[in-house]
Amino acid sequence: MASSGRRPSGFVSLLLLLAGILLFWMTVPNLGTAARAATANGPRGTFTAAHLVCVGHSGHTSCEWSGTFHSDDGTVELTGVKLYGSGRDTFEAGQTAPAVDVGNVGRVYAPTGSRSWIITVVLVLVSYVLLVAVARRHLMPPASPEAKAPLDHDALWASGRRAGSRP
Numbered sequence: 001m002a003s004s005g006r007r008p009s010g011f012v013s014l015l016l017l018l019a020g021i022l023l024f025w026m027t028v029p030n031l032g033t034a035a036r037a038a039t040a041n042g043p044r045g046t047f048t049a050a051h052l053v054c055v056g057h058s059g060h061t062s063c064e065w066s067g068t069f070h071s072d073d074g075t076v077e078l079t080g081v082k083l084y085g086s087g088r089d090t091f092e093a094g095q096t097a098p099a100v101d102v103g104n105v106g107r108v109y110a111p112t113g114s115r116s117w118i119i120t121v122v123l124v125l126v127s128y129v130l131l132v133a134v135a136r137r138h139l140m141p142p143a144s145p146e147a148k149a150p151l152d153h154d155a156l157w158a159s160g161r162r163a164g165s166r167p
Helices: 010-039 115-138 153-157
Strands: 044-057 062-069 075-083 098-102
Touching: 010 115, 044 075
Parallel strands: none
Antiparallel strands: 044 062, 044 098, 062 075
């Protein structure tokens, strides 16, 4: 990696550090839930649709069905949960579907699992890259002056020596 000899910007490094820490803080605690959602690991039961909840943003509307979840063994009863991936035309009020509670507050998943883990893993990797970039900028020793100086091939030929040859 070529170095320009300038010191890294403290402000840019601070922004990279804060972004990396924020992403790390937001995503790493959710890795377990994302893994359980991907594999549908949790109590299985039945989701009963109650009403459609829609959120509009930036000219796009996203809808999910909200309702109740009852585990098959009767140990888990959740109200006001949304079925991840349910859309506007998925249910009518009162309809039921199999579901899994993976421990994600306010949300249950289809027994086939979910791909929501992908964004979590990508964000963890982005946070890692940001933190490594800051560490490399400030913790790696600076290159020696000899390593920074470009090799002048014309001067070597003019003196009768070739690059890499012994005197």
